[in-house]
Amino acid sequence: MNKAIFDDCVINPFITGLKILALYREYWRKPNIQRERRHVHPFTHDYQLVGFFDGAAKERAGGSGFILYLNKEHFFQGWMGLASSTNNLSEVTAVWLLLFWAHRMNIKDLKIYGDSLLIIKWL
Numbered sequence: 001m002n003k004a005i006f007d008d009c010v011i012n013p014f015i016t017g018l019k020i021l022a023l024y025r026e027y028w029r030k031p032n033i034q035r036e037r038r039h040v041h042p043f044t045h046d047y048q049l050v051g052f053f054d055g056a057a058k059e060r061a062g063g064s065g066f067i068l069y070l071n072k073e074h075f076f077q078g079w080m081g082l083a084s085s086t087n088n089l090s091e092v093t094a095v096w097l098l099l100f101w102a103h104r105m106n107i108k109d110l111k112i113y114g115d116s117l118l119i120i121k122w123l
Helices: 002-006 013-028 087-104 117-122
Strands: 050-058 061-069 075-083 111-113
Touching: 050 087, 061 087, 075 087, 087 111, 087 117
Parallel strands: 050 111
Antiparallel strands: 050 061, 061 075
8 A cells, every 4th residue: 555655556456455365364374373462452432533643754755644533424534745754753743633623623532543652652
């Protein structure tokens, strides 16, 4: 998927699915391999006031995006392209966009999820 984002290539979803299936078969279906397993708590929510953010950068160009679920049927999303960016700046911009629009909508209680440990510790 990074190729579609950063190299502006059109990727067939069927090919992406085949790649995922091949990785699954290669890694998880091999017998007798010791793997490190982490316990991940199940993610359950009712899609009410939940926000997700993510940012990425490559070769000094980056982008940020977020999605804010208001309920099961309605969500608000936004994104921004960033010239001359780092990955941390892209992640910070993504969470800033999420918080900015949540504030504009007068949302007081919001659960936020993202994949940047740096941002999560800051929050």
